[in-house]
Amino acid sequence: MTAEKHTSFFFLGIGGIGMSALARYVMAKGHKVFGYDKAPSVLTDRLISEGASITYSTHLDPAILTLIDARNTLVVWTPAISEENPWKRYFDQGSFACIKRATFLARVTQDTQCLAVAGTHGKTTTSSILAHILLEAKCSVTAFLGGIAQNYQSNFVSQGTNMTVVEADEFDRSFLQLHPDLACITSMxxxxxxxxxxxxxxSQAFNAFADxxxxxQLFVQEDLPLAGVKVGFSDQAAVRAINIGVDQGAYRFDVVTPQGAAQALSFGMPGRHNLSNALMAVGMAAxxxxxxxxxxxxxxxxxxxxxRFNVSKHGHDHILIDDYAHHPxxxxxxxxxVNEFYPKAANVIVFQPHLYSRTRDFGPEFAKSLAQFDRVLLLPLYPARERPIRGVDSEWLCRQIPGQKAQVVLPQQLPEMIQKAQAKVTLMVGAGDIGTMVPKIKTYLDHEA
Structure with missing residues (x-):
């Protein structure tokens, strides 16, 4: 990996899942890390425990300013940070070197064999599976992940630098900064x-990435209109799963690859989309x-x-599924x-819409997708980086869901509404702060059991 002339780093948006992985990489190299984010989180708490200095105030903190020097500090920022943020303005107007997260990631990985995972959906699952396979095989690899891999309880794992596993993020065309030696595209x-x-x-952006x-060296989901090594479930796919079954809560299947075939593989994440992600990782690892x-x-x-389809059991018959899904x-x-693994169980989905623009742009599609579930509880919309769009909110989305099965609820109402639903399977779903509500719901379900 490229050596850095800088000895300290300031991460603007350090609490983001991708930024925190880069911060961990920098600290592992022995450098000092500073950062800003708008609020504390599990990620920032852990970074502080590992030695980072983090502020949550938009007021420039003199205690931090005295510790950073423009001559040896690199500022790494994410587009999630507003141009009007005082820290962003301070660094832009000063003599600090500033680069975007995507540029820094490209710099870090450019002297390695870069294995890049792209796609609207499945990036984190595919890259985490691939990283785990390589780590278990004792490969020299460092992985920057977009989620917390449960095997390692981290989004950054390293046991060498010959290879890197990265997520190729399409947001802001960030993936076009990378220099991939091997890549996949899971979806478009x-x-x-x-x-x-x-x-x-x-589509043009993904074609540019493929180029x-x-x-x-490009693996693609078999239905995508791209040239590459096809991955899927049909006989035409070069990497494919056959003889698929479900046994004791896991997929059992055989696999065919250009390097040969293997029988009786086991994979524990439910959902054909996750099995497809696993096949991508199989093809790339082989x-x-x-x-x-x-x-x-x-x-x-x-x-x-x-x-990512995290399943926990409570009492004798209640299943809780925690998932990041935020697109139809x-x-x-x-x-x-859910239908494949729990086909006869009544379900209720608690969904937190993410971003005003995404909710507006895919309103009818969200309504159709949510209507598949037995009951729908909508939390107030999570805006993230966006300002409100007039007329777009959870009530607006709720009115589009047919069958009178949906209602908008507040977080404090969830235990009562989940109890009223009388469902065996409860799903907590979304990309906002709904994940922070899951421990309370687990405690409630345990108490009810």
Missing amino acids: DPDHLDIYPTPESF LVPKG SVGVSLAQIAAGLATFTGIQR TELDALYQG
Whole structure:
């Protein structure tokens, strides 16, 4: 990995999942890390415990300013930080070197064999599975993950620097900064319509990313209109799963790859979308020389990612599923997994819409996807970086869901409303702060049991 001349780093938006992984990388290299985020979180608390200095105030903190020097400090920022943020203005107007997160990630990985995972959905799951397979196979690899891998309780894992596993993020066209040696594209459903005004512009960005990958080194989901090594479930896919079944809460299947075939693999994450993500990781790992036996062992010991179809059991018969889905296609995939693994169980989904623009742009699609579930509880919309859009909120979305099965609730009402639903399966779903509500719901369900 590229050596840095800087000895200290300031991360603007350090609490983000991608930024915190880069901060961990920098600290692992022995450098001092400072950062700003708008509020404390589990991620920032852990970074502080590991040695980072973090402020949550937009007022410039003299205690931090005295510790950073423009001559040896690199400022890394994420587009989630407003240009009007006082810290952003301070660094822009000063003599500090400032670069975007995507540029820094590209710099960190450019001298490695870079394995990049792209796609509207499935990036974090695929990259985490791939990283785990490589780590279990004792490869020299460092992984920057978009979620907390449960095997490692971290979004940054390193046991060498010959290879890097990264998520190639389409937001703000960030993935076009990378220099991938091997890559995959899991999906291309339009998203981020504030960045991509037309479906054509979204597809063009993915085509541009595909052009960055050396010939023969791109794996693509079999239905995508891209040239590459096809991955899926049909006989035409070069990497495919066959003889698929479900046994004791896990998929059992055989796999075919260009490097050979293997039988009786086990993978514990429910949902065909997750099995497809696993196949992507299988194809990429086999391509860099990991044996199918090692791949099978890695898949069998992979325990998942926080907030990606995390299943917990409460009492004798209540299932709680915690998931990050925030796009209609992801909700469809989530429902497929629930229907496959719990086909006869009544369910209730607690969904927190994420972003005003995404809710507006996909309102009818969200309504159709949510209507598949037995009961729908909508939390108030989580705005993240956005300002309100008039007329767009959870009540607006609720009115579009047919069947009188949906209602808007406040977080403090959830225990009562979940109890009234009388469902065996409860799903807590969204990309906002709904994940922070899950421990309370688990405690409630345990108490009720």
